Amino acid sequence: MTQVFYSSTLFGAMTLAAAVDEGRFGPHTGRRLLLVSNNAAIPEITPGVDETEGFAAIRARFDEVRSWNEIVAPLHPSDWKARQAELPMLGRLLLRDLGLGDGPAELVVESIAVPPSRTLAALIRDCPITVYSDGLMSYGPTRDPLPAEIAGRITRLLHLDLVPGLAPLLLREAGVAPQAIPDAAFAGVIDAIGAPDGLEGEAVILGQYLAALGILSDEEEAATHAAMLEAVAARGHRTVLFKPHPAAGRRHARRLRTAAEALGVDLRVAPETVPAEVCVKALRPRLVVGCFSTALVTSRRLFGARVATMGCETVLERLTPYENSNRIPATIIDATLPRLARDGSITDPPAADLPGLVEAVGYCMQSEQYPGLREAAVRYLAAHGPQARYFKSRRLSALGLVEVPPPHRPGRGGALGRLRRALTR
Template identity: 75%
Template structure:
């Protein structure tokens, strides 16, 4: 049997490795083929995950590695999908290209609701699908509805157990059971990754790519990183590691170096391809701060490192549309992670019923696909009120959790103007 795995990040491939080591894919009796995809905005100038230094430690788990970018070139993998009339032909071509014979025995995908993974699922057919999730997005609802041809084949959801006791919403609407991976398996994968020379820092700042997602402007994101650095300096940290997001480019690091010089802080910048968890393992920092990165949770869950967040309030206010798939991750971090203030102080967030909050937000995001959550969402709003931080009144009204506001009655002068215009 041939198992086909798809991954677009080194962290995702590490998650696959942990699942393999934990026996989730059975013995390595048949072929294991890995499709790697570089989904960066300009993949031609961004190294793919199989070019990252740490990939060599993961490579022996796979018999073959193929580039999805090469297969669909010159099209961008995140934009291209096969037209219905082309599927049978392209399926045969892909099957021949990967030497799948009569087909794959199992297909393993991340982010199945969107291309490239959704495109791969449409072309490698007639086999069961395992979905794996390597981050906080697994706790949110499925981003887009899936056709029955794909959803009917999904048998399980593998995910890191970042929040014990909280069950993922992802794929719950199609009856897929979540299967948490053991922490120990993922830690062993990390320990086998090659050490990175030259890293140092008493604290770590996690960069993201919020401006690339149009959540904030590039200037605001740079100021957010600068604010984190100033707060760490106020706490007495004189050396800080900045871990930029792989898709963010080098601009954030250049700007942050200037702020570090003004503050007298020794700033070390980790390479784009270095997983944040490898930094945690090597440095065991005193504090990790970020906005709503999944790595905040892995730092605390896997290594017991103190964590703090900054900027969630701005992101919650800016996220649009309400269904944005980042909403549940930022809600989770905002509701559970201590908050770092500009003066360096850290305050615990107000106590929250996390499961009820996530289900209420998830229902408001995708009410048509998660009708079973309506009662729980209504109960949460009744108990806690329509918290403006997490809910918008217009969205609550549109899904029927609060009464719709009455339309404003036109003033007499307005009626006169309309009559005159007629």
């Protein structure tokens, strides 16, 4: 029987490879088909998963690789979903196109709440579904309610154990049991990929694509990267490697070069398709800096690198709506990792009850899906207060988690009061 896997990022494909190597999908006795999708805003000019150098080390685990972009062209894979009345017909056509006969034995997807994964789950029916996590997002609540037909087929959640002791909220409302993938399996995949020639840097700056997500403006994101560079330069690092996000392109690097010249820093730029973990393993840098990238956690956990976050408080303030899926990753990073200041100083965050914080924020994000977390949220707020960094007062008030002060009523004294009474008479 055929197993169908889906991935939109090299990090996701690496996670799949680690799970395969750990035997989480059984012996390789049947056909394994990998669907890859390029979900970049303009996929025509952005390398896809199967076009990256590191993918060659993963490719052998699958018998066939197909492009979801080509199947749904000219539509964008992140936007298209079949209409309800079309599902049976399009599902049959997809099975025929993929050579799946009556359907696969298992469907393995990421980010189940949104297309393309949700689209695939609706089209490929009558088989169990395995969901694997997308980094730190597995610790947050499910983004959108899932149809019963899809939720009832999900049998497990595979995730990297990025924060030991913290249980994922993802799919908890559907009773799905999480299963951690050992660090050694993921580290083995990183070893197999290998680093390109020419990587150099005493410190590494991790780029993200916050402007593309609408969290910051282009200018603000460029200023954040420049502040990171200024901070690592203040710590005495003269050679710095900038690792752009795969979906961000090269524009961030071009802007950062100007700042590097003014600071007298030798800025090197890693290929955007090379995983950050590969860069950190090869360089063993003295410092890794980012905003709320999952690579901050993997760098510290897998390679013992010193890491620091910068700009996370601004991101937490800007994230809209409150239930934005990036809120839990940003919360975890902000609450657990040292914070880098522009002058180069690094300070540890205050001690945090991380499980309590994540459950409280998760309840505020998706209270209707996770009513069982209300008591945990009440306990956390009673113990720590409504920290403005992580909670919005309007959201807390709407959920009845804080008392709303009575509306202010003008007193009867003073000239205005006397005038009102005179007019009344």
